[in-house]
Amino acid sequence: DVPLVITDLAKNYANGFRAVDGVSFRVETGQVLGLLGPNGAGKTTTLRMLMGLITPSAGSIRVFGHAVTPGAPVLSRLGSFVEGSGFLPHLSGRDNLELYWRATGRPLADAHLEEALDIADLGRSVDRKVKSYSQGMRQRLAIAQAMLGLPDLMVLDEPTNGLDPPQIRTMRDVLIRYARTGRTVLVSSHLLAEVEQTCTHVVVMNKGVVVSAGTVEDLIGAS
Ligand code: ADP
Ligand code: ADP
Numbered sequence: 001d002v003p004l005v006i007t008d009l010a011k012n013y014a015n016g017f018r019a020v021d022g023v024s025f026r027v028e029t030g031q032v033l034g035l036l037g038p039n040g041a042g043k044t045t046t047l048r049m050l051m052g053l054i055t056p057s058a059g060s061i062r063v064f065g066h067a068v069t070p071g072a073p074v075l076s077r078l079g080s081f082v083e084g085s086g087f088l089p090h091l092s093g094r095d096n097l098e099l100y101w102r103a104t105g106r107p108l109a110d111a112h113l114e115e116a117l118d119i120a121d122l123g124r125s126v127d128r129k130v131k132s133y134s135q136g137m138r139q140r141l142a143i144a145q146a147m148l149g150l151p152d153l154m155v156l157d158e159p160t161n162g163l164d165p166p167q168i169r170t171m172r173d174v175l176i177r178y179a180r181t182g183r184t185v186l187v188s189s190h191l192l193a194e195v196e197q198t199c200t201h202v203v204v205m206n207k208g209v210v211v212s213a214g215t216v217e218d219l220i221g222a223s
Helices: 043-050 093-104 110-118 123-127 137-146 164-179 192-198 214-222
Strands: 005-013 017-029 032-036 058-063 078-081 152-159 182-191 201-206 209-214
Touching: 005 043, 017 043, 017 058, 017 182, 017 192, 017 201, 017 209, 032 164, 032 192, 043 058, 043 152, 043 182, 058 137, 078 137, 093 123, 093 152, 110 137, 137 152, 137 164, 164 182, 182 192, 192 201, 192 214, 201 214
Parallel strands: 032 182, 032 201, 078 152, 152 182
Antiparallel strands: 005 017, 005 058, 201 209
16 A cells, blocks of 8 residues: 555645645655645645644545554554644653553554664664753654554654754655655655755645645756
């Protein structure tokens, strides 16, 4: 099954604003797909529908062939991170992840925890208190959290917000390494340079619609 198929998706917020206006795209296995667009394009709204956090006004979302409906998100194969993931500052990174995972009620293999931590490249800092972490370390911990169950499809909303260029390069390596394990990544960004460096494929959104889609080479060649 295809990791993600979005068809004619739309969202009108309660105030009548149409933030997403008929969006269709798909993400294939092994891709790191960047959802690129300026602030207000509708990226977060799209990702929140995909995660089952808000209800679409129209259209469909299929994750590995299963329809996503609010309250019944496809959690078993989906891992996600939305900016601002709250960590407990007085606990270590490792303890934060264990606590988070315990709340899901699902079993966690030690090997999976170690792999997520390894992919996020936190080194020995994983046993230091989160309050001592830099912004970049917190972001990578949030990504490790999204990776915990080794989801087949990982969804990250603006994971590089607040990171400096070296941290963005580390993030890129993390995402590429993850996709090479045969899994799939969907990441939103408002920075073309970042998508160019990080992603294999790109869907460009503006004002609630998809304006182009293809490989990163296609996008760069066309501009
Ligand atoms: P839904 O249609 O999904 O129920 P709502 O319109 O009720 O969403 O708003 C959900 C939340 O988003 C509310 O807390 C609201 O204050 C906030 N919100 C409202 N307008 C905006 C906006 N323009 N941008 C971002 N957040 C907004
Ligand atoms: P992006 O992630 O691309 O910046 P968003 O999906 O956050 O875009 O927002 C798309 C548009 O929808 C923006 O104009 C935003 O102000 C508006 N919006 C977001 N949330 C709400 C809400 N709850 N109610 C009304 N408008 C919203």
